[in-house]
Amino acid sequence: MTAGVPALESTGFGSGRIVVKYNPEYPEKKVYDRQYFITDHLGSVRVVFDQSGEVIARNDYYPFGKQHDNPALIVPTAPEDNRFLFNGKEKQLTGGLNLLDYGWRMYDPEVGRWFGVDKLAENYYSVSPYVFTMNNPVFFVDPNGLLIWIHFMNADGTEGKILYEVGMEADHEDDYVNAVINTLNNIYLNGGDKLIEMLGGGTENNFDIKNEAPLKGGDGGFSGNNGYQSPGGTIRVQYSTIKSMSFTGIEIMAHELFHALQYELGEGKSSVFKEVEAYVFGYGTTVSWAISTGSDMFSKTPMGQENEFGKAYESAFWDLVLDGYSQDAMHNTIQNFLQGASVNDRGTYNNRPLYSKPDANSILDSYYTGLNKRKK
Numbered sequence: 001m002t003a004g005v006p007a008l009e010s011t012g013f014g015s016g017r018i019v020v021k022y023n024p025e026y027p028e029k030k031v032y033d034r035q036y037f038i039t040d041h042l043g044s045v046r047v048v049f050d051q052s053g054e055v056i057a058r059n060d061y062y063p064f065g066k067q068h069d070n071p072a073l074i075v076p077t078a079p080e081d082n083r084f085l086f087n088g089k090e091k092q093l094t095g096g097l098n099l100l101d102y103g104w105r106m107y108d109p110e111v112g113r114w115f116g117v118d119k120l121a122e123n124y125y126s127v128s129p130y131v132f133t134m135n136n137p138v139f140f141v142d143p144n145g146l147l148i149w150i151h152f153m154n155a156d157g158t159e160g161k162i163l164y165e166v167g168m169e170a171d172h173e174d175d176y177v178n179a180v181i182n183t184l185n186n187i188y189l190n191g192g193d194k195l196i197e198m199l200g201g202g203t204e205n206n207f208d209i210k211n212e213a214p215l216k217g218g219d220g221g222f223s224g225n226n227g228y229q230s231p232g233g234t235i236r237v238q239y240s241t242i243k244s245m246s247f248t249g250i251e252i253m254a255h256e257l258f259h260a261l262q263y264e265l266g267e268g269k270s271s272v273f274k275e276v277e278a279y280v281f282g283y284g285t286t287v288s289w290a291i292s293t294g295s296d297m298f299s300k301t302p303m304g305q306e307n308e309f310g311k312a313y314e315s316a317f318w319d320l321v322l323d324g325y326s327q328d329a330m331h332n333t334i335q336n337f338l339q340g341a342s343v344n345d346r347g348t349y350n351n352r353p354l355y356s357k358p359d360a361n362s363i364l365d366s367y368y369t370g371l372n373k374r375k376k
């Protein structure tokens, strides 16, 4: 490592980081070490071990994130170089302040307070704008300030909104809010967990769910903010569609949530490809719900028209729903969709290109497992 020249120190992956080790005598020779993290329910890194399975660091924390200064936790053979700690956030060495970097705010675990004002502070007038996780750090994490908001009308005609949290009780005074909570909880439990965690915690963008007619008609719609010019967006599904926890209502909500995910992940313009992804996710999660609750299944999504394309569509679509993404099944579903899918029997999607991008990789692979592969 030459002084003053930036060099890679480490890079994170899903459950740890790759650390570059330099030998000062041979600076051009780098060694890449793997470090794996064991985290608790708050994402805090408790144990770090290397590729040989040897423990190289142990951490305990006070409730608000200060590290225990406990000699019993020190691993004598290993240098303490992992800075990803409480909530999995990185400790900043700048200025010796030891703040944790939460993406858009710095947090001081010594005093359990933010170093800046919450950009969403006006939603929490009753709590201080500097307070961390509403003073309940054992239960809540504040990953990025990412959000799914449910909108409703107050009795006086003003608009209100509440933040959706996974598993929250549907005990709001507004019926629409409760219907959305129930729908999202059911989608979460039936294969939509990764998607909801992404929209509700893996991004800094807001997603709003509103009791309004979709802009382009139909039963549900998603539109990106500011005419798709800025991140985040709005899902419009009306109360009548979701009030009774029916197959149709859940499927429509799940379908539109997937369009929100596609927008968040930059999948590009509308296409048959994107519709197939949304139909597979929407139908698959709803079938899982119907099986687990003994509810009726009816939807024309998986059905093919009465022609040769219809048969090919139906078979390939079921492959995706049951076994999850495969390139072949995706290709066959897309190729037969316009002429064979019952959901296109009136030509609704006829003006869409088959693909938004050449050779697009499907995000279904990461966000929908397939009914046969889902762990119960």
Ligand SMILES: [Zn+2]
Pocket: 255, 259, 275, 278
């Ligand atoms: Zn759609």
